[in-house]
Amino acid sequence: MAGPAARLLRWFRAAARPFPWREPFPRDPYRTLVAEVMLQQTQAARVAPFYQRFLAAFPTLEALAAAPQEEVVRHFSGLGYYRRARLLHATCRTLLRRGGWPPPGELQSLEGLGSYTAAALAAFCFGGSEPPLDGNLLRIAARLLAHEAPLRAASLRRDAAALGRALYLEAGTPEVFEALMDLGAQVCRPVSPRCPDCPLKGSCRAFQLGEPQRFPTVPATRPVTSLLWVAVWIRSRSGAVLLQRRPPGELLAGLWLPPLRPVLPPAADPCAVARELARSLGFAGSLQALPAVRHSITYRRLTVVPFALGAEAPRVAEKREDQRWECPDTPGVPTSSLLSKLAAAAGQGASGGPPATTTPGDPP
């Protein structure tokens, strides 16, 4: 073995990033499943701490399957794409019910496992040889072959799969798949690739053309839309904050956040909307505008203006299934990082600089 795969593996063994899911092959399928689901559309360095905490809470497939779904989602809080957690929970229950793992070729029938995750599990745990097609391999293939197409094009997927198979055939270990991912993350990066350091530059058409950046082509980006919301931040004497479960079908569905309401039209007065929201919850009293918080959800840019309820608020809200009091620092329910941003804004408003008494401006 002296071809590209050998150079790639040599580079990888010297430069590999240490990640907690990188155990010897074949790997434990449960832990690998957790890692691969978390890694979907999420940068590996960000996954690592979530992965460790998650496995400490759910060390085995049986432990995860026995837990309520909300507990599983709670351990995803801040990671995004929360449907992943619900589907992971469903898959673990499916596995327990059917008494074990299906044949590697049928992994994709499990909830939340698409072609990438099924191939990764098969390769890392069950001796599979089909390459997991992730964004890294697709980009590397586009450049090696000077394949001018968007990342998701079917033609590029075919070529990338063929490239992955050829490299696996030469290497004989699923380590090449991880090597490709690290190469894509560290060398063959989307912007400013480090071609001089690349172990595959000798076989790279894009490098020979001198324009690695041109591949793959970038699809038209969806325009970003701005939204303005208000939140009411209602604190109890013990420091708990009123949270509501986001309704299904809306953004951040199923997660627990302070009462939120869109400001429509965007030119409307956020303060009036917040007053009406507080009134609908049974709270009267003065509202204090806090510093606005920004939060991005795919192509939407949210500006959330929190309003703190004054001290004359009633102590209890109406008892509802979708409503509860939680400490914002250690919530016992699934939530989003938007909660900690709002908590930070409330903290600043209370102890930091001068409180905002005027209505904040519209979002950009």
Add this chain to the structure above:
DNA sequence: AACCCGGGGGT
């Protein structure tokens, strides 16, 4: 095939 979903890191 196109669209939707969280959140943040890197440039």
Add this chain to the structure above:
DNA sequence: ACCCCAGGGTT
């Protein structure tokens, strides 16, 4: 400000 991330499900 912009890109995109170890994608999958739905329409």
